[in-house]
Amino acid sequence: MSMIAAFYSGKSILITGATGFMGKVLMEKLFRTSPDLKVIYILVRPKAGQTTQQRVFQILNSKLFEKVKEICPNVHEKIRAIYADLNQNDFAISKEDMQELLSCTNIVFHCAATVRFDDHLRHAVQLNVTATQQLLIMASQMPKLEAFIHISTAFSNCNLTHIDEVIYPCPVEPKKIIDSMEWLDDAIIDEITPKLIGDRPNTYTYTKALGEMVVQQESRNLNIAIIRPSIVGATWQEPFPGWVDNLNGPSGLIIAAGKGFLRSIRGAPMAVADLIPVDTVVNLTLAVGWYTAVHRPKSTLIYHCTSGNLNPCNWGKMGFQVLATFEKVPFERAFRRPNADFTANTITSQYWNAVSHRAPAIIYDFYLRLTGRKPRMTKIMNRLLKTVSMIEYFVNRSWEWSTYNTEMLMSELSPEDQRVFNFDVRQLNWLEYIENYVLGIKKYLLKEDMAGIPEAKQHLKRLRNIHYLFNTALFLIAWRLLIARSQMARNVWFFIVSFCYKFLSYFRASSTLKV
Numbered sequence: 473m474s475m476i477a478a479f480y481s482g483k484s485i486l487i488t489g490a491t492g493f494m495g496k497v498l499m500e501k502l503f504r505t506s507p508d509l510k511v512i513y514i515l516v517r518p519k520a521g522q523t524t525q526q527r528v529f530q531i532l533n534s535k536l537f538e539k540v541k542e543i544c545p546n547v548h549e550k551i552r553a554i555y556a557d558l559n560q561n562d563f564a565i566s567k568e569d570m571q572e573l574l575s576c577t578n579i580v581f582h583c584a585a586t587v588r589f590d591d592h593l594r595h596a597v598q599l600n601v602t603a604t605q606q607l608l609i610m611a612s613q614m615p616k617l618e619a620f621i622h623i624s625t626a627f628s629n630c631n632l633t634h635i636d637e638v639i640y641p642c643p644v645e646p647k648k649i650i651d652s653m654e655w656l657d658d659a660i661i662d663e664i665t666p667k668l669i670g671d672r673p674n675t676y677t678y679t680k681a682l683g684e685m686v687v688q689q690e691s692r693n694l695n696i697a698i699i700r701p702s703i704v705g706a707t708w709q710e711p712f713p714g715w716v717d718n719l720n721g722p723s724g725l726i727i728a729a730g731k732g733f734l735r736s737i738r739g740a741p742m743a744v745a746d747l748i749p750v751d752t753v754v755n756l757t758l759a760v761g762w763y764t765a766v767h768r769p770k771s772t773l774i775y776h777c778t779s780g781n782l783n784p785c786n787w788g789k790m791g792f793q794v795l796a797t798f799e800k801v802p803f804e805r806a807f808r809r810p811n812a813d814f815t816a817n818t819i820t821s822q823y824w825n826a827v828s829h830r831a832p833a834i835i836y837d838f839y840l841r842l843t844g845r846k847p848r849m850t851k852i853m854n855r856l857l858k859t860v861s862m863i864e865y866f867v868n869r870s871w872e873w874s875t876y877n878t879e880m881l882m883s884e885l886s887p888e889d890q891r892v893f894n895f896d897v898r899q900l901n902w903l904e905y906i907e908n909y910v911l912g913i914k915k916y917l918l919k920e921d922m923a924g925i926p927e928a929k930q931h932l933k934r935l936r937n938i939h940y941l942f943n944t945a946l947f948l949i950a951w952r953l954l955i956a957r958s959q960m961a962r963n964v965w966f967f968i969v970s971f972c973y974k975f976l977s978y979f980r981a982s983s984t985l986k987v
């Protein structure tokens with residue numbers, strides 16, 4: 473019997489960010505392994521015209537929850553969606569709901585965050601820092617609380633190259649930042665943002681670091697732990713391989729590469745690609761929840777959930793495997809044939825950006841205009857290149873995260889728990905994982921039918937022929953222009969033609985002699 477699964481039975485669990493990528497997988501695993509848990513409270517806001525209830529309904533009816541519905545048919549009765557907006561005071565939770573949350577919650581998993589790299593500092597602070605502070609204040613009023621698990625990121629200290637499982641303070645206290653966001657206007661915040669984030673690349677990593685400081689400062693007598701996952705990718709094994717439902721991290725770029733929009737990127741092929749499957753993160757999170765509540769460590773423990781030091785894979789190898797999978801299962805209606813080239817050189821990268829990204833977009837838009845349609849490719853390309861510029865920081869460096877606490881926890885688990893809540897990334901086969909990831913993107917994100925693969929392959933063949941034809945035509949035009957303008961080019965051309973003629977005459981003569 474799994475001790476961790478037994479621990480969650482009968483418990484009331486509060487999850488923030490349950491409608492997000494990680495939150496959904498966390499809920500799914502909880503219901504699947506501990507179907508007799510008491511209730512999961514989730515803080516949900518209405519979004520995109522859907523009420524909180526409609527959003528929960530949609531999640532429960534998704535493919536991700538198919539197994540859960542077999543194991544726990546009354547799952548919908550065990551989810552309590554609470555209307556909440558983490559940007560507002562007391563999260564805009566009603567008095568009755570707040571009362572219930574405070575008096576019943578046993579475990580808190582705080583997953584909600586803004587993960588956008590370009591978020592305005594005010595908004596990123598509100599969600600990643602202030603909301604964390606408010607949630608901790610709420611937690612301190614929960615008499616039955618056994619553990620509070622905060623999800624951070626391994627990149628909260630990406631300004632360092634070696635990162636231990638400790639909290640590194642930022643120069644300005646989070647409380648001062650929170651206060652200043654209340655009275656500074658946007659223009660001043662914009663001005664001071666680069667100074668505040670310092671050598672971090674964006675407001676996301678900076679505010680996640682501030683969030684950790686808040687956790688440390690507001691911990692009071694709570695049992696708290698922090699999990700720091702690296703780049704979270706599709707599921708590895710559970711509930712099935714390759715599940716993914718958003719464009720964050722590598723997923724969006726894999727789509728862009730598979731559709732032939734993105735063919736090269738400025739990145740170091742040998743740099744470690746520290747990807748971690750979402751189910752691995754969730755298994756560690758649940759194990760940490762159990763350990764923190766049962767063993768009550770004296771201080772706040774931080775757990776790195778990374779792959780680089782235990783089972784490294786680099787961007788070059790990853791790109792190669794992604795490309796190999798596109799050969800077998802191409803995406804439909806590609807713009808160009810896929811390529812995945814990581815080049816560390818800035819000039820080469822700028823050249824490929826011009827030749828391989830911008831030029832085809834301009835030519836395609838010209839074609840759209842000619843055929844009376846609205847041009848759109850240049851706009852798409854600009855957006856894509858903006859995204860790429862934001863992730864370049866992460867694909868040009870390698871980090872070293874120590875994983876003592878994570879390894880310690882693994883050794884504390886029973887063999888059964890090590891199996892059911894497996895977070896041993898050493899067992900991950902990258903080639904298999906990446907293949908399933910690409911397949912998962914095709915099925916669950918692009919919703920493409922496997923029956924369309926032969927047609928997609930045909931389409932790629934046509935694109936290859938167009939490519940050859942285009943290159944040949946371009947070469948002939950360039951050569952014709954050169955010949956018209958340069959005596960030297962004419963001489964070279966005359967030499968080549970006469971050489972070919974002599975060679976052919978000799979070949980014909982010798983074959984006639986043999987006969």
Ligand SMILES: CCCCCCCCCCCCCCCCCCCCCCCC(=O)SCCNC(=O)CCNC(=O)[C@H](O)C(C)(C)COP(=O)(O)OP(=O)(O)OC[C@H]1O[C@@H](n2cnc3c(N)ncnc32)[C@H](O)[C@@H]1OP(=O)(O)O
Nearest residue numbers: 588589625719720721722724729735736791812813859866
């Ligand atoms: C040739 C090489 C290609 C490679 C091919 C295969 C090689 C191997 C695979 C890997 C390639 C390399 C991947 C590296 C990824 C590294 C990421 C590193 C991150 C480390 C940080 C720490 C990790 C974390 O803690 S958090 C998770 C990371 N967070 C994110 O990923 C969020 C990033 N997104 C943003 O910040 C914004 O969305 C932004 C700035 C990219 C775009 O903002 P904008 O306001 O312009 O647009 P949106 O309204 O957000 O969206 C517009 C449009 O774009 C779609 N979209 C959104 N995000 C992405 C994305 N990441 N990629 C592609 N497209 C995206 C979105 O759906 C919208 O589409 P619509 O159709 O308009 O709705």
Ligand SMILES: NC(=O)C1=CN([C@@H]2O[C@H](COP(=O)(O)OP(=O)(O)OC[C@H]3O[C@@H](n4cnc5c(N)ncnc54)[C@H](OP(=O)(O)O)[C@@H]3O)[C@@H](O)[C@H]2O)C=CC1
Nearest residue numbers: 489490491492493494557558559583584585625701703704
């Ligand atoms: N994905 C990754 O690569 C990594 C993620 N992490 C961390 O993991 C955690 C989960 O990330 P992930 O699941 O990928 O992120 P998602 O963007 O998929 O999910 C974010 C969640 O936060 C919720 N949220 C955001 N703003 C509010 C708000 N104002 N009120 C209520 N809820 C809100 C979202 O709700 P809604 O659906 O309504 O928008 C959503 O449920 C985050 O803390 C992130 O920093 C760490 C490392 C890597």
